[in-house]
Amino acid sequence: MAADPKTTLRTYLDARREALISKVEDLSERDARLPRTPTGTNLLGIIKHVTGVEAVYLGATFGRPFPHPEELIPDARFETDPQADWYATEDETIGGIVDLYRRVIAHGNETIDALPLDAIGHVPHWGGEEVTLHQMLVHLFADLAGHGGQADILREGADGAVGWRRSGDNIPPEYDWPAYVAKLTALANRF
Template identity: 55%
Template sequence: MEMKDVLVSYLTEQRMSLLQKLDGLSERELRTPRTSTGTNLIGIVKHCMNVEYGYFGPTFGRTIDDPAGLVPEDAYDTDPQVDWYATAEETCAGIVDNYQRVQAFCDETIDLLSLDAQGRVPWWGDHGSVTLGRILVHVIVDLARHAGHADILREQVDGAVGCTAPGDNLPEIDFPAYVARLTELADRF
């Protein structure tokens, strides 16, 4: 398997893992802040959509024909967290649809270019000269981090855990007893 194919498979896996965390939840459950900084499941998805577009679009001189759902650059001037939540006018299903459309656009960039194709990330300043290969690794790492956030948030909502399907990568153990054992251990300190 070529290195580009390997990287694309990891990118695809992270995307699927992130979106799987939304399955079966209500609009309210997807929007509800779950951390002290307001992190919520649909906000993570909206953020990842904008991240992918920025890195696989303008970085390589490409723009999407229909920017619906993407946050315009000047919107961050008024609200620096604007890509971390669904507005009242947006639906969670609409954000997911837009993200999948942006993913297809990003996949076109990846298909069109070689791993050593040059690009420029303007917000990286003097370190902004990049290759497609570097951006693929960067975005995979970023998506993996956010998919991990989504794992924890989803577990807080309804206890659902697993990498790509409920329980798919966990041992079959008594988790309440396990948590009690870890709590007892922690209480010793």
Template identity: 50%
Template sequence: MTDESKTTLHTVLRSQRDALRLKLEDLSERDARLPRTATGTNLLGLYKHAGACELGYFGETFGRPSDLPLPWDAPGVSVEDDTDLFATEDESMSGVIEWVGACFAHADATIEALPLDARGSVPWWRPGNSVTLERILVHMIEEEARHAGQADILREMVDGAVGWHGADDNVPDRGVGGWASRHERLTRIADARA
């Protein structure tokens, strides 16, 4: 792989980060935190999770620790508490966004400092925890793309906002009536196959 390949992978990762971040734009603190699924998935939690993952995968994996605390390092908290998936009572939305930005900056420094074939070890992967920077970049792109897709759906549930980068940039403008008509058609098709 070349420097160009590394630049491409890093650009795609940043694009997924941006997609997650944009789903928080113009939301109230409540709407960003409110669980939208039975398991508690919420927009701010998805963003916080992305930061925690990057901090671990681009930090500890490559022997590049950070002074940033991981969510499960708080007193009385464990990894099983899943505090990387939601903002706790003591965390503000702006504080989480700032912390995630710092996590991404730490990850960027690792990506910029190391070649794609740099070796690392993911302690929480067993067996086969030996990896390269290239493998972790691909893993994190996959992880964040999955969460960006979840965020797309969650944000649409909040206020109907759709699109990859915001402002409906990659979705046809059907208007409220057009989307309602489409919804009715798809329901008819599904009902006919019942």
């Protein structure tokens, strides 16, 4: 049975959210925070970043600010540290950041439920640019899909866990990965 467009968007958005959260499950605080790229990208930082983004995109943008702004990063902190939303501080935990993200998600879902797709909002950090809820949901989905891809690669590098949402749920269950990598390496070396 075909779903209405808003339900379709929300279903795909919720799947991306859960996939992202799953990338820090069963990791130690150290492994979730450890920088895994030359620019410091880390799994918990990605979740912290999308938490703040969603709080704005599905909150303040549509005149429905997140009800607990004190739990989000204050704008002034970005003046001293423009990367403030990309890492967990010493007093933050995986559980705390995931809990906050789930509450931001619930607030955002209330916005989705309350407004029609053609509702107009203004994105504060885009200079007040006018957007519809539909545009914002598509933008947010694309943003989460990109960050989900980052998280997939970082998690595989952390402990070898692979898969769309849970380890192994969209990859061959029994596969000779070293032979596969050797095959691809030999192919690349021909060039």
